[in-house]
Amino acid sequence: MYTFLVTFLLMGIVKKNSLREYWSTDPMFATPFFATLFSQDRFLALLRCLHFVNNATAILSDPLHKIRNVLISLTSAFGRVFVPYKDLCIDESLMLWKGRLAFRQYIPSKRHRFGVKFFVMCDVKTGFVQDIIVYTGSTTDIKHYEGLGVSGSVVMxxxxxxxxxxxxxxxxxxxxxxxxFQHLLSNSTGACGTVRSNRKGMPAFGCRKMQRGEVEFKENGQQLALKWHDKRDVHVLSTVHTATMSATGKVDHLTGERKIKPDCVLDYNLKMGAVDKADMINSFVECARKTTKWYKNIFFHLIDTAVLNGSIVHRQLTGEMITEQGIFVIGCTVHIQIHYAIIVTISHPPTHCLIIL
Known part of the structure; x- marks a missing residue:
C-alpha cells in the first residue's frame, strides 16, 4: 500500500493524460520508473479495489460513509500535530468533480467551478490546514448553534x-x-471580515454616494463596522481593530499622494488568502484523477493536503525552506520507499512483486 501511495504522489508531479500512459513504451512518452514499481494491470486492479469501509457495518444514511473513517483520521491528526499561531481563517475550497453526485456544488468564483465543497480552516502564518469539513447539504457534519445559522455553526x-x-x-x-462576532468575543476570540450590509444587527450607514477612498465608521465599544468605498462599497466588521487608517505603501499616480486604507481592510487582505494559497500549491502536484470515483478523489485530495501540511511542519521544525512543493513530494516518496517497502523484481511473469514490511 505504501508503494501504491508513492506511485500516486509521483503521478502528481509527472503529469499525463491517462493512467495507462505511465506505462507507455513509446520512446517519446515513456517513464520506465513507474514500471519498476508496479505492472500496469496490478496498479489498475489495486485502484479499482481501493475501499475504505466495511459495507456490512457502514451507516448508509451518511453521504460520506465511503470515506468517513479516513476523513476523521486525517483531520484529527491535523489538529493533533500542530498548534496554530494567533490568526486563523476559514474559507471554502472546491475539489473538481463533474460527475453525478448529490452534494456537488457550483461556485463560479472558484477555479474548478464544479465539485465537492470543503470548509477549510487554516493557520494564517504558515498555511497549515487545521481542519476540513465536507459540505453535504443539510446533512453536513456540524453542530448547529441557535441564532447563528449554518454559516455561524460551521465557524463554531x-x-x-x-x-x-x-x-x-x-x-x-x-x-x-x-x-x-459577539458570540466569539464572549469566548475570548476576536474576528474580522467583510460583511453583508443587510445582516441583522448591522448599523445603518449614510445613503449618499461615496467617493473612492472615503470611509464611514460605526462602533459600539465592542464591534467596529465600516463602509469604505474602493471600486465599490465594502462593508467590514471587526472586534480587534480601531477606526484608524494606514498607508498601503502605494502612491496615487494621479495626485502623487500616498494611498491609505482602514487598518481592518489591510489586515483582512493580508490574512484572508491562506486557503486559496493552499489550493494553489496543491494544484501543482495534486494526484487526484478524473477517472476515479468521487470518494477516491476525496481520499487523494486529503493525501495532497497531508503532504502540504507535512512540508509546513518540516519547515517549522528545521527552518529549511523548500521552494517547490514537488521537491518535498519527491523527498516523501523516497522516504516511504526506503523505510516501508521493498520492491522485488521477478523474472516471470512480466510484472513486479511488492512486499510490504
Whole structure:
C-alpha cells in the first residue's frame, strides 16, 4: 500500500493524460520508473479495489460513509500535530468533480467551478490546514448553534478546540455577522471580515454616494463596522481593530499622494488568502484523477493536503525552506520507499512483486 501511495504522489508531479500512459513504451512518452514499481494491470486492479469501509457495518444514511473513517483520521491528526499561531481563517475550497453526485456544488468564483465543497480552516502564518469539513447539504457534519445559522455553526464547529485561547479569526461575508462576532468575543476570540450590509444587527450607514477612498465608521465599544468605498462599497466588521487608517505603501499616480486604507481592510487582505494559497500549491502536484470515483478523489485530495501540511511542519521544525512543493513530494516518496517497502523484481511473469514490511 505504501508503494501504491508513492506511485500516486509521483503521478502528481509527472503529469499525463491517462493512467495507462505511465506505462507507455513509446520512446517519446515513456517513464520506465513507474514500471519498476508496479505492472500496469496490478496498479489498475489495486485502484479499482481501493475501499475504505466495511459495507456490512457502514451507516448508509451518511453521504460520506465511503470515506468517513479516513476523513476523521486525517483531520484529527491535523489538529493533533500542530498548534496554530494567533490568526486563523476559514474559507471554502472546491475539489473538481463533474460527475453525478448529490452534494456537488457550483461556485463560479472558484477555479474548478464544479465539485465537492470543503470548509477549510487554516493557520494564517504558515498555511497549515487545521481542519476540513465536507459540505453535504443539510446533512453536513456540524453542530448547529441557535441564532447563528449554518454559516455561524460551521465557524463554531471548526473553532471549538481553539476557543478561549486568544485567537483572531478572518472570514468572508458568507460567515460574518454581528451575532457570530459577539458570540466569539464572549469566548475570548476576536474576528474580522467583510460583511453583508443587510445582516441583522448591522448599523445603518449614510445613503449618499461615496467617493473612492472615503470611509464611514460605526462602533459600539465592542464591534467596529465600516463602509469604505474602493471600486465599490465594502462593508467590514471587526472586534480587534480601531477606526484608524494606514498607508498601503502605494502612491496615487494621479495626485502623487500616498494611498491609505482602514487598518481592518489591510489586515483582512493580508490574512484572508491562506486557503486559496493552499489550493494553489496543491494544484501543482495534486494526484487526484478524473477517472476515479468521487470518494477516491476525496481520499487523494486529503493525501495532497497531508503532504502540504507535512512540508509546513518540516519547515517549522528545521527552518529549511523548500521552494517547490514537488521537491518535498519527491523527498516523501523516497522516504516511504526506503523505510516501508521493498520492491522485488521477478523474472516471470512480466510484472513486479511488492512486499510490504
Amino acid at each position: 464547529t471548526m473553532l471549538a478546540p481553539h476557543l478561549g485561547k486568544g485567537h483572531t479569526l478572518y472570514v468572508d461575508n458568507w460567515y460574518s455577522s454581528p451575532t457570530l
